[in-house]
Amino acid sequence: MDRFDTITAFIAVVDHKGFAPAARSLGVSASLVTRLVAALEERLGVRLLQRTTRSVGLTDAGARFLERARRIVADLEEAERVAENEQSAPRGRLSLSAPLMFGRMHIGPLIGRYMNAHPRLSVELSLSDRFVDLVEEGFDLALRIGHLSDSALVARKMGATRxxxxxxxxxxxxxxxxxxxxxxxxxxxxxxxxxxxxxxxxxxxxxxxxxxxxxxxxxxxxxxxxxxxxxxxxxxxxxxxxxxxxxxxxxxxxxxxxxxEPAPLPIHFVYPSARLLSAKVRSLIDLAARECDWTFVDF
The missing domain is CATH 3.40.190.290 (D-Maltodextrin-Binding Protein; domain 2)
Known part of the structure; x- marks a missing residue:
């Protein structure tokens, strides 16, 4: 198993106080998180977590390892960001969710301009008025209208609507x-x-x-x-x-x-906090911020 994946799983279990919530934050199954942590402990030859039926806590060795593990992950993420920023053209596949009518009126035209500017990128746009779980359904990004309740998501405000x-x-x-x-x-x-x-x-x-x-x-x-x-x-x-x-x-x-009327409802782009903000996601959000006026208040 990849060393970075095992360390990331260990940190997530500590931060989220359990294997199941850690799995949700990472967008993987709880059984995979369990296997990753077990593989890390086996490789190190020491128990890092004290498990009970009600809670998960750090052993003394786990507490010492956690501090160094956080530095390792932070350094690697920074290295990836630096390398990614040197990539001039976003590429790969971007999956995006948006409300049906807002998506048709505003996200669709934005995606058209975005893809014209980045021909090596493919996009999957899903339009629906139902609530979409980004982690469970594998979306990179979503447009949300209204007050946010999911603290596990990172949000960037793009406007407001009455x-x-x-x-x-x-x-x-x-x-x-x-x-x-x-x-x-x-x-x-x-x-x-x-x-x-x-x-x-x-x-x-x-x-x-x-x-x-x-x-x-x-x-x-x-x-x-x-x-x-x-x-x-x-x-x-x-x-x-x-x-x-x-x-x-x-x-x-x-x-x-x-x-x-209620106070104007905020409009946000949101993405999972467990994922790095990739060049393809960041460049789409930046394009919307530059070119789109999504403040629908004065009329």
Whole structure:
């Protein structure tokens, strides 16, 4: 077994306080981590970890080895970064996940420009509104919209987007324009289940969230279908700012209940912390930072 892999597995077990969490952080199976640590102990001829049914701790020899092991890994990672930075053209395969509509509108065009600039690179772009586990599913990078909860990921903020209620001007002319969420009971509602539960619409006031019972006339899991229906005088729907900003600017949709919106949601690129930030990932993020305006707040 590779010496570096065995040392990396040992450090991960110590840092994550167990074989299973270490395996998740590394994107491998727990059995492989167990074998790697066992191989390291066998090669050194000393037990590094004290295992019980409830916990994993360092032996005295393990504590002494850990300090040196961290330096070894840090030195090797730095050497790899230096060598990688000397590689002028990103190459290989980049796997990326993004929300469906954001990916179609913004990530797809970005990838096109990126691949034109780096013809030796291949890309797999997966678009889905479901939550994607980067480690389990083997993605290098993901675009996330909303507040992050996974502390195991490294994030770089790329922008922000509002979450708004919109309807067509023609529809709003025929109905009493809502001034509070309670007014929605007099409106035709269009629910996109990828943004909000069909029977409950969420609003904020004074920093506190509250829910309003909703009886939608139209329910869909497609943001594009919900927005199209609203644009064509079908009623009110909740949408992300990036989805409707151009329609609002063109006068085809109008925002209502702006005083009850949440704070703008951050937009991040995220990648697994256990992996080095490769040239292909770093160069894509840098390209997006230079060329893309992903702040969908002022409209």
């Amino acid at each position: 979450r708004v209620v919109v309807g067509s001007p023609a529809y709003l002319e025929t109905r009493h324009k809502p001034t509070t969420p309670a007014d929605l009971e007099r409106h035709r509602l269009i629910s996109c289940t990828s943004l909000t539960p069909a029977g409950r619409w969420r609003f904020w006031s004074g920093g506190e969230r509250f829910d309003v019972d909703a009886a939608p006339a139209y329910v869909t899991n497609s943001a594009e279908a919900a927005i199209w229906h609203a644009e064509n005088n079908g009623g009110l729907t909740i949408a992300a700012g990036y989805q409707i900003i151009e329609l609002v600017r063109a006068g085809r949709l109008a925002v209502v209940l702006a005083d009850y």
